[in-house]
Amino acid sequence: MENRVKTSFWLVKSKQNKHRECPIYLRIHAANTSVQISTGHFVLAGKWDKRRKKIIGGDLSAEAINQNLVALQTKVLKIVNRLLLEGQPFNAHIVKDKLQGDEALRTTLMQAFQEYLDHIESLIGIDYSKPTLVKYSQTKQRLGKFIQVKFKREDIQLFELDYDFLDQFIHFLKTRYSNSQTTCYKHFQRFTRVVRISMRKGYLEKYPFDNFNIKLPKKPVEFLTQAEIDKIEHAEFDMERLNIIRDIFILSCYSGLAYTEVYNLTEQHLEVADDGEVWLNLTRQKTKKSIKIPLLPKAVAIIEKYKHHPISKKRKKLIPVPSNQKVNAYLKEIQDVCGIKKKLHFHLARKSFSVTIILNNAVPIETLSLLLGHGSIKVTVDAYSSITNEKLKKDFQNLKNQF
Numbered sequence: 001m002e003n004r005v006k007t008s009f010w011l012v013k014s015k016q017n018k019h020r021e022c023p024i025y026l027r028i029h030a031a032n033t034s035v036q037i038s039t040g041h042f043v044l045a046g047k048w049d050k051r052r053k054k055i056i057g058g059d060l061s062a063e064a065i066n067q068n069l070v071a072l073q074t075k076v077l078k079i080v081n082r083l084l085l086e087g088q089p090f091n092a093h094i095v096k097d098k099l100q101g102d103e104a105l106r107t108t109l110m111q112a113f114q115e116y117l118d119h120i121e122s123l124i125g126i127d128y129s130k131p132t133l134v135k136y137s138q139t140k141q142r143l144g145k146f147i148q149v150k151f152k153r154e155d156i157q158l159f160e161l162d163y164d165f166l167d168q169f170i171h172f173l174k175t176r177y178s179n180s181q182t183t184c185y186k187h188f189q190r191f192t193r194v195v196r197i198s199m200r201k202g203y204l205e206k207y208p209f210d211n212f213n214i215k216l217p218k219k220p221v222e223f224l225t226q227a228e229i230d231k232i233e234h235a236e237f238d239m240e241r242l243n244i245i246r247d248i249f250i251l252s253c254y255s256g257l258a259y260t261e262v263y264n265l266t267e268q269h270l271e272v273a274d275d276g277e278v279w280l281n282l283t284r285q286k287t288k289k290s291i292k293i294p295l296l297p298k299a300v301a302i303i304e305k306y307k308h309h310p311i312s313k314k315r316k317k318l319i320p321v322p323s324n325q326k327v328n329a330y331l332k333e334i335q336d337v338c339g340i341k342k343k344l345h346f347h348l349a350r351k352s353f354s355v356t357i358i359l360n361n362a363v364p365i366e367t368l369s370l371l372l373g374h375g376s377i378k379v380t381v382d383a384y385s386s387i388t389n390e391k392l393k394k395d396f397q398n399l400k401n402q403f
Contacts, residue, residue: 005030005080005095007073009039009053017042019127024048024065026072028099030080031091037099039072040201041065061122075099100202107203109147110155113140116194127288129260139190146172158198161208166191170214185216221384222348223355224340229253231338241322242337245330247302248321252349254357255280255299256371259346263321265303270318284373291373296357354384 006029011022021042028035043065047056054069055062079098083090107115117136120128146169147156166188173179173187198204224232233250237243248262257265261282271279271292278295295303303318311320321327324346331344342348350372358368369380 005076005092007076009069011043011045011048013045020044022048024069026069026076028076028092028095030095033092035092035096037096038202039069040203041068059122061118064118107198107201108155108157109161110140110144112158112198112203113143113194116197135186136190136194139187142173142177142187143169143191145176149176158195158204161195161204163209163212166209166212181215181217182219185214188214218385221355222342222351224253224342224348224352226356226360228340228342229352229356232334232340232344235334235338237334237337242330242334244306244320245322245327246334247305248319248327249331249334249344249346249349251299251302251319252346253352254296255293256350256353256358258284258350259321259324259327262319263317265318266316267307267318270303289373289375291370293371359384 008027009024010027012025013022015023017023019042021044024039024041024043026037026039028037043055047062048054049056054066076095076099079095080090083094083098113136117133117140120133120136124130124133144154147153149172150168169191170184170188173184179187192209195204195209196207199207229250232246233253235246237246251257252259252262257280261284265282269280269282271281273279278300279292280295281290281292283290306312306320307318309320312318322330328345331346334340335342335344354368354372358371359365365380365384366377368384369377372380374380
């Protein structure tokens with residue numbers, strides 16, 4: 001049997017992901033047999049050096065992947081050398097089985113999590129935001145602490161994950177950190193996402209938590225009534241900063257825009273149709289969904305009011321928005337002056353848009369889903385089911401009164 005083994009990397013252009021990146025595959029040729037293995041890495045075709053079989057560029061993400069590819073080839077050679085020293089016959093299929101099944105070569109949970117954190121960090125401002133990185137980092141830290149306390153170790157192999165691990169982790173979050181069910185659910189989402197990605201990369205054969213279920217408790221939807229919105233809208237303040245925050249908040253009440261979307265709003269996002277209607281073209285930060293939504297006159301008026309503001313011009317934006325922390329601090333002042341009982345925070349404006357401006361004015365929930373840029377109508381229905389049920393009862397009562 002020929003003892004030579006050859007390895008090479010190539011792109012599978014027919015399996016592009018949503019970012020038009022191609023998966024990198026490893027081909028192993030030994031003893032007249034060949035196999036292909038997904039490395040779990042993706043790259044744009046234009047950034048792949050066909051001759052040198054590596055990613056072009058000196059950024060951290062490219063270097064990390066290139067180093068991982070070299071390490072993968074080294075693992076293959078170590079397996080082959082070990083088989084030769086032991087006098088065992090081998091071919092490409094045996095090498096593949098050893099590569100994917102040898103415990104010494106399996107990816108650990110902390111390694112898999114760090115890979116995903118590196119992936120997020122390399123795409124900050126493109127596909128992810130800094131808060132997303134912070135949240136996933138916290139989940140990794142909580143998992144690391146749990147492993148230390150429960151297993152007296154720094155890490156565990158992915159194949160060790162099972163129902164009991166997740167069940168005890170949730171219990172640990174509740175008892176060690178006094179986390180609520182909602183917070184536990186968020187950690188659960190982030191943890192299981194990394195596990196599922198590990199499956200797609202070939203680090204794990206099957207999902208280990210099939211029978212595990214954690215319910216997200218339903219919270220009542222908080223929103224401002226039309227009277228409360230009007231009270232804020234017509235309030236006048238001695239300090240300009242409060243008048244600006246008032247207008248920014250009202251803009252969100254009549255557009256449903258999130259803080260980051262208002263902050264980053266530029267002239268390029270606006271489009272005036274032939275009939276004079278003003279539309280917004282943007283990509284929702286949370287869902288990465290490109291949407292085109294019409295603007296109500298009150299929202300347009302606020303944009304027109306501030307687009308020539310000195311801070312707007314300096315930042316090359318349409319609205320002079322301060323930091324999120326300052327916005328919410330100033331909203332607390334507005335709340336006190338206006339005598340609003342509900343706690344004012346910026347996200348409350350988006351909820352008020354959904355309920356008071358849209359649903360309470362008989363606009364279908366399908367339209368609301370489009371305006372909010374939700375990934376599916378189910379997300380919208382789940383979020384506003386209590387509101388739609390109340391509206392159903394009210395509408396049905398009106399219907400009964402007609403007969």
